[in-house]
Amino acid sequence: MGIIELLQHRRSVRRFEHKPVKKEKIDRILQAALLSPSSKGTRPWEFVLVEDRRKLAELSECKPHGSSFLADAAFGVVVIADTKTATALVEDTSIASLVMQLASEEEGLGSCWIQVRGRGSDKAESAAAHVRQVLSIPDDYEVEAVIAGGYPAEKEGPYDLNQLLWDKVHKDRFGDAYPKV
Ligand SMILES: Cc1cc2nc3c(=O)[nH]c(=O)nc-3n(C[C@H](O)[C@H](O)[C@H](O)COP(=O)(O)O)c2cc1C
Numbered sequence: 157m158g159i160i161e162l163l164q165h166r167r168s169v170r171r172f173e174h175k176p177v178k179k180e181k182i183d184r185i186l187q188a189a190l191l192s193p194s195s196k197g198t199r200p201w202e203f204v205l206v207e208d209r210r211k212l213a214e215l216s217e218c219k220p221h222g223s224s225f226l227a228d229a230a231f232g233v234v235v236i237a238d239t240k241t242a243t244a245l246v247e248d249t250s251i252a253s254l255v256m257q258l259a260s261e262e263e264g265l266g267s268c269w270i271q272v273r274g275r276g277s278d279k280a281e282s283a284a285a286h287v288r289q290v291l292s293i294p295d296d297y298e299v300e301a302v303i304a305g306g307y308p309a310e311k312e313g314p315y316d317l318n319q320l321l322w323d324k325v326h327k328d329r330f331g332d333a334y335p336k337v
Pocket residue numbers: 166167168170221222223268269270271272312
C-alpha cells in the first residue's frame with residue numbers, strides 16, 4: 157500500500173476484536189516508532205507497551221471521556237518523553253505516535269490516539285498523573301498519549317480523495333488558491 161492509500165484507510169478504531177496480536181506485529185509498530193525523526197536527533201521519546209488486561213483497564217480510566225475503549229484493546233503503547241533531553245517534546249512524541257498508527261494500519265490493525273497531556277481526569281488528578289501512577293513513570297518524564305491497538309471490530313470507511321480540503325492550501329501568498337489536484 158502506498159502512503160496516500162495508507163493515509164486514506166487509517167481511521168480511528170475504538171472497538172476491537174478479542175484476539176491477541178502477534179509479537180512480530182507489535183515489534184514492527186515499535187520499530188516504526190524508534191525510526192521516527194526528532195528535533196536535533198534527541199530521540200526523547202520512550203514507549204511503554206501495555207498488554208496486561210488489568211493495567212489496560214486502569215489506564216482506560218485516566219480521563220472521563222475518550223479513553224474507556226482502551227480496556228478492550230489488545231494493547232496500548234504509552235508514549236512518554238524524557239524532559240531532560242527533549243527540545244521539542246510535543247512534536248517528537250506526536251510524530252512517533254502517528255508513525256505507530258500508520259504502521260498499525262499496514263499490519264492490518266486498528267488504532268486510536270488517546271490524548272493524555274493536558275487532559276483532566278474524573279478524579280482530582282490529571283490524566284498524566286493517573287498514567288504515571290499506574291505505570292510507575294518517573295517525574296522527569298512527561299506523559300503524552302496512549303496509542304490503543306488491536307484487530308478492528310468496527311471501522312469507518314476510507315477518506316475520499318475528492319473531498320480533501322484544498323482551500324486550506326495556499327500558493328505563494330496566503331489567500332491565493334493552489335490549483336486543486
Ligand atoms: C492529537 C490527537 C488527540 C486525540 N485524542 C483522542 C482521544 O483522547 N480520544 C479519542 O477517542 N480519539 C482521539 N483522537 C482521535 C481523533 O478524534 C480522530 O483522529 C479524528 O476524529 C479524525 O478521525 P480519524 O482518525 O478516523 O481520521 C485524537 C487524535 C489526535 C490527532
